[in-house]
Amino acid sequence: xxxxxxxxxxxxxxxxxxxxxxxxxxxxxxxxxxxxxxxxxxxxxxxxxxxxxxxxxxxxxxxxxxxxxxxxxxxxxxxxxxxxxxxxxxxxxxxxxxxxxxxxxxxxxxxxxxxxxxxxxxxxxxxxxxxxxxxxxxxxxxxxxxxxxxxxxxxxxxxxxxxxxxxxxxxxxxxxxxxxxxxxxxxxxxxxxxxxxxxxxxxxxxxxxxxxxxxxxxxxxxxxxxxxxxxxxxxxxxxxxxxxxxxxxxxxxxxxxxxxxxxxxxxxxxxxxxxxxxxxxxxxxxxxxxxxxxxxxxxxxxxxxxxxxxxxxxxxxxxxxxxxxxxxxxxxxxxxxxxxxxxxxxxxxxxxxxxxxxxxxxxxxxxxxxxxxxxxxxxxxxxxxxxxxxxxxxxxxxxxxxxxxxxxxxxxxxxxxxxxxxxxxxxxxxxxxxxxxxxxxxxxxxxxxxxxxxxxxxxx
Numbered sequence: 001x002x003x004x005x006x007x008x009x010x011x012x013x014x015x016x017x018x019x020x021x022x023x024x025x026x027x028x029x030x031x032x033x034x035x036x037x038x039x040x041x042x043x044x045x046x047x048x049x050x051x052x053x054x055x056x057x058x059x060x061x062x063x064x065x066x067x068x069x070x071x072x073x074x075x076x077x078x079x080x081x082x083x084x085x086x087x088x089x090x091x092x093x094x095x096x097x098x099x100x101x102x103x104x105x106x107x108x109x110x111x112x113x114x115x116x117x118x119x120x121x122x123x124x125x126x127x128x129x130x131x132x133x134x135x136x137x138x139x140x141x142x143x144x145x146x147x148x149x150x151x152x153x154x155x156x157x158x159x160x161x162x163x164x165x166x167x168x169x170x171x172x173x174x175x176x177x178x179x180x181x182x183x184x185x186x187x188x189x190x191x192x193x194x195x196x197x198x199x200x201x202x203x204x205x206x207x208x209x210x211x212x213x214x215x216x217x218x219x220x221x222x223x224x225x226x227x228x229x230x231x232x233x234x235x236x237x238x239x240x241x242x243x244x245x246x247x248x249x250x251x252x253x254x255x256x257x258x259x260x261x262x263x264x265x266x267x268x269x270x271x272x273x274x275x276x277x278x279x280x281x282x283x284x285x286x287x288x289x290x291x292x293x294x295x296x297x298x299x300x301x302x303x304x305x306x307x308x309x310x311x312x313x314x315x316x317x318x319x320x321x322x323x324x325x326x327x328x329x330x331x332x333x334x335x336x337x338x339x340x341x342x343x344x345x346x347x348x349x350x351x352x353x354x355x356x357x358x359x360x361x362x363x364x365x366x367x368x369x370x371x372x373x374x375x376x377x378x379x380x381x382x383x384x385x386x387x388x389x390x391x392x393x394x395x396x397x398x399x400x401x402x403x404x405x406x407x408x409x410x411x412x413x414x415x416x417x418x419x420x421x422x423x424x425x426x427x428x429x430x431x432x433x434x435x436x437x438x439x440x441x442x443x444x445x446x447x448x449x450x451x452x453x454x455x456x457x458x459x460x
Contacts, residue, residue, distance in 0.1 A: 001023065001024050001068055001070040001072065001225075002023065002024050002070060002072040002073065002074050003021070003022075003023050003061075003064075003065045003068070003069075003070055003072070003073050003074070003138065004021060004022045004023065004073070004074045004075075004076050004078065004100075005021060005057070005058075005061055005073065005074070005075045005076070005078075005100040005103075005104075006020035006021055006022055006028075006076055006077075006078020006079065006099075006100050007020055007057075007077070007078050007079040007097070007098050007099040007100045007101075007102075007103075008020060008053060008056075008057045008097075008098055009079070009095045009096065009097045009098070010049070010053055010095060010096040011094060011095050012041035012094050012095065012096060013041070013094050014034075014037065015034070015035040015036065015037040015041075015247065016032060016033070016034050016035070017032070017033045017035065017053060017056075017243075018030055018031070018032050018033075019031045019032075019033070019056070019057050019060050019061075020078050020079070021061055021064045021065070022078065023064075023067070023068050023070075023220075024068075025068060025220065025223045027067070027068075027216065027219060027220050027223070028216065029064040029067075029213045029216040029217070029220075030213050030216065031060050031063065031064075031210070031211065031212055031213050032211040033056070033208060033209070033210055033211070033240060033243075034208065034209035034210075034211070035208055035240075035243060035244055035247055036206040036207070036208065036244060036247070036248075037247075038247060038248055042153070044153035044154075045153055045154075045246065045247070046096060047150045047153070048150050048152060048153060048246055048300060048301055049096070049243070049246050049247070050096060050098060051147075051149070051150065051299050051300040051301075052239070052242045052243045052246050052300055053096075053098070053243055054098070054103055054299070055239045055242065055295065055296070055299075055300070056236070056239040056240055056242075056243055057098075057100075057103075058115060058118075059118065059232070059235050059236045059239050060236055060239075062118065062119065062122065062123060062231040062232060062236070063212060063217075063231050063236075064213070064216070064217070064220075065119065065138065066123065066126055066227060066228065066229060066231060067217055067220040067221075067226055067227065067228070068220065068223070068225050068226065068227070069123075069126075069130075069132060069136065069137060069138070069227060070138070071135070071136065071137070071138060071139050072138075072139075073138045073139070073140065075100040075101055075103060075104030075107075076099075076100055076101055077099045077100070077101040078099065078100060078101075079097055079098070079099045104143065104144070105143065105144040106144050106145065106146040106147055107140065107141075107142055107143050107144055107146065108142050108144065108145055108146040109142045110146070110294075110295075110298060111140075111142070111146055111295075111299070112140045112141055112142040114291055114295055115138075115140040116138075116139070116140050117288075117291060118232060118235065118283075119137055119138040119140070120134060120137050120138075120276060121276070121277070121279065121282045121288075122231065122232030122235065122282050122283055122288075123137060123229075123230075123231065123232070124268070124276050124277060124278045124279050124282060125229060125230040125265070125278055125279070125280045125408055126227070126229030126230050126231065127268060127276060127278075128265075128266060128268055128278040129229050129230075129408075130227045130229055132268075133268055133269070133270035133272075133273070133276065134268065134270040134273045134274050134275070134276045135270055135272050135273035146298070146299055147299070148298075148299075149297060149298055149299055149300055149301050149302055150300075150301055151301065151303065152251055152301050152303045152304070154249040155249070156251050156303055157250070157251065158182075158184075158245070158248065158249060158250030158251060158252065159176070159181060159182070159183035159184065159250060159252040159254060160183070160184050160186050160206075160241060160244060160245045160248060160250045160252065160253050160254070161173065161176065161183055161184070161185055161186065161203075161253075161254040161255075161256070162186050162187075162188070162237060162238070162241050162253070162254070162255050162256065163185040163186060163187055163198055163201065163205075163256075164187070164195070164256075165195035165197045165198060165333075165334055165335060165341070165348075165351050166256075166334060166335065166336040167318065167319065167322045167326070167334060167336055167363070168256035168257065168258060168310060168318060168336075169256040170197075170201075170322065170326050170330050170334055171256065171310060171318060171321055171322050171325065171326055172254060172256040172308075172309060172310055173185065173201045173202075173203065174325045174326050174329075175309065175310075175325075176203070176254075177201075177202050177203070178325075183203050183254075184203060184204045184205070184206055184248065184250070185198055185201050185203050185204065185205045185206070186205075186206050186207075186208065186241055186244060187205065187206070187207045187208070188207075188208045188210055188237050188240055188241070189207065189208070189209065189210065189348075190209070190210055190211070190212065191209075191347060192207075192209065193347045193348060193349050194207050194348070194349070195341075195348055195349065195350075195351050196349050196350060197330060197333045197334060197351060200329070200330075206244065206248075208240055208244060210240070230280060230408065232282060232283035232288075233283070234255075234257070234283040234284050234288075235283040235288065235292065238253065238255060238283075238292060238306065241253045241255075241306075242296065242300065242304070242306060245304075251301075251303055251304050251305060252305050252306075252456070253304070253305070253306040253307075254307070254308070254309055255289075255306070255307060255308040256308055256309075256310055257284045257289070257308040257310070257311060258308070258310050258311065258312075258313045258314060258315050258317070258318045259286070259311065259312070259313060259314050259315070259447040260281055260284055260285075260315055260410065260411075260412065260413075261279060261280075261281030261282060261283075261284040261285040261288075261410070262285055262286070262413070263406075263413045263414065264277040264278055264279050265278045265279060265280060265405065265406050265408060266278040266405070280408040280409060280410065281410050284410065286311065286447070286448060286449075289306075289307055289308065289311065289450070290450075292306060293305075293306050293307055293450060305450075305452045305456075307449070307450040307452065307453065308449070308453075309449075309453050309456060311447065311448075311449035311450070311453065312446045312447045312448070312449040312453070313446070313447070314412075314416055314441075314443045314444075314445065314447070315366055315411075315412040315413075315416060316366050316369070316412065316416050316419065316420050316443035317443050317444060318366075319366040319367050319369075319370060319420075320369070320370050320443075323367065323370040323371055324370075327371065331375070331379075332378065332379065333350075333351060334351060335351035335352055335353050336359050336362075336363050337351075337352070337353045337354050337357060337359050337360050337363075338357070338359055338409070339354040339356075339357045339359070339360075340352045340353055340354040353379055353380055355380040355381055355383060355385065355388075356388070356390055356391065357394075357409070358394050358397070358398065358407035358408075358409040358411055359409050359410070359411070360380065360385065360391075361385055361391050361394045361395055361398060362398060362409065362411040362412060362417070364376065364380070364385040364386070365395075365398065365412070365417050365420045365421060365424075366412060366417070366420050368420060368421070368423075368424035368425060368428055369420055369423035369424055369425060370425075371425070372425060372427070373425065373427035373428050374427075384428060384429050386428055386429045386430065386431050387429045392431075392432065392433075394407060395431055396433065398411060398412070398414070398417050399414060399417055399418055399421065399431075399435050399436075400414035400418070400436070401433055401434070401435060401436070402433070413441070415438045415439050415440075415441035416438070416441050416443060418435060418436060418437065418438035418441075419438040419441050419443055420443075421435050422435075422437065422438060
C-alpha cells in the first residue's frame with residue numbers, strides 16, 4: 001500500500017484551494033479550502049504564498065493518509081488531467097498549480113524529521129486506537145535541498161488571531177484589546193456559520209470554509225483495512241491561518257494554547273523500532289509549536305511569527321484570568337465543549353455545553369476554584385457535574401484515580417486538576433471517591449514561550 005501526495009492548486013480570482021491525494025485502492029481525495037478574498041492577487045505574493053500552501057498540503061494529508069495508513073508514501077505528478085470535487089475538469093487558467101513531485105525534490109533533513117513527527121507523534125492517538133505501532137506509520141526521507149525562506153513582499157505588521165469561542169481564545173482576544181492592538185479574528189469551520197460571540201470581540205472577523213472530502217472517505221471505508229481516528233487538527237488550522245495571513249498581508253499568526261499536552265496518555269511499545277508516546281494534544285504542545293515556528297521561519301519567511309501569547313500559563317491560571325477579565329462579558333455565551341459545537345457540519349452560531357463529556361468535566365474542574373457554584377452550574381443546566389453518575393469515571397480519569405485512563409481530549413494535567421479540585425469554592429459537592437492531594441504543581445508557574453511574545457505586548 002502506498003499513500004500519494006499529488007499536488008494542489010490555488011485560484012487567484014476566487015481564493016479557493018484544492019489539495020489532492022490518493023492511495024492504492026484507486027481512491028482519490030480532494031480537500032477544498034475557501035480562503036477569504038480581500039484584494040486582487042499580486043504576483044509578488046506568489047513565492048511566499050506557495051510556501052505557505054506547501055505546509056497546508058503536507059499537514060492536510062493526515063486526514064486522508066489515516067484511511068489506509070502505510071509505511072510507504074510518494075510525491076507524484078498528480079496535476080495532469082485533474083478534476084475538482086464535482087468531477088469537472090480543472091483548468092490551469094488563473095491558477096497557481098503545484099505538483100507534489102516538484103515539492104519532493106525539496107525535502108531536506110529538517111523537513112523529513114518534521115513530517116515524521118507529524119505522521120507519528122501527531123497520529124499517536126490514531127495509532128493507539130487502531131492497534132498500530134511506530135514502524136507501521138509513514139516514513140519520510142530526505143531526498144533533496146529545500147528552497148530557502150523568502151522576504152515578505154509586503155510591509156511587516158498585522159495580527160491574525162485564531163478564534164473558536166472557547167475560554168482560551170477569548171482570553172487572547174481580551175488581552176489584545178487591553179493593549180489597544182489592531183487585529184483580526186479568524187475562524188475555520190466546515191459550514192458558513194461561526195459562533196456569534198465572535199462578533200463581540202471588537203475586531204473584524206474572517207471565516208475560512210474547510211471542506212473535508214467526506215465522500216472520498218466514505219468510499220474509502222468500504223475497502224479492507226480502513227481506519228479512522230484523531231489527526232493533528234491544530235497544526236492544520238495553524239497552517240491555514242498562515243496562508244490567510246499571507247493573503248491579508250499580515251505577519252503575526254496568534255494561537256491560544258496554554259501549557260498543555262505535555263502529559264502522555266499511554267505508551268505504544270514497538271519491539272522493532274522506537275516506542276511512541278500517545279498524546280491527543282501533541283500539536284498543542286510546546287515542542288510542536290517550536291517545530292511549527294521553525295518550519296515557518298526556514299521555508300516561508302523569517303519575518304513571520306506564529307505562536308500562542310498565553311503559552312506561559314497553566315490551564316488553571318488561564319481559567320483564573322478568564323474569570324477576572326472575561327466572565328462578565330462572555331461567561332454565559334462561550335463554550336469549550338467539542339461535542340456540542342465543533343463537529344463536522346454543526347451549526348454552532350450559539351455555543352452550548354453537552355454537560356456529559358470530558359471537556360465539560362475538565363472545564364467544571366478548572367473553573368470551580370474561581371466561579372461561584374450557582375454561576376458555574378448555570379452553564380450546565382443547573383447541574384453540579386461532580387454529582388453526575390455518568391461523569392464519575394471521566395473525573396476518575398482526569399484526576400488519576402483507580403487506574404482509569406485519562407480521556408483523549410484537550411484537558412489539564414492530573415496534578416493540575418487535583419489542585420483545582422482542592423481549591424474549589426465552598427458549595428460544590430464532593431466527588432464520591434477519594435481524590436489524592438496534588439503534588440508540587442504550581443498553577444502560577446510561568447512556562448517557556450516564544451521570545452516574540454514578550455516584545456509583542458510592547459506593540460500597543
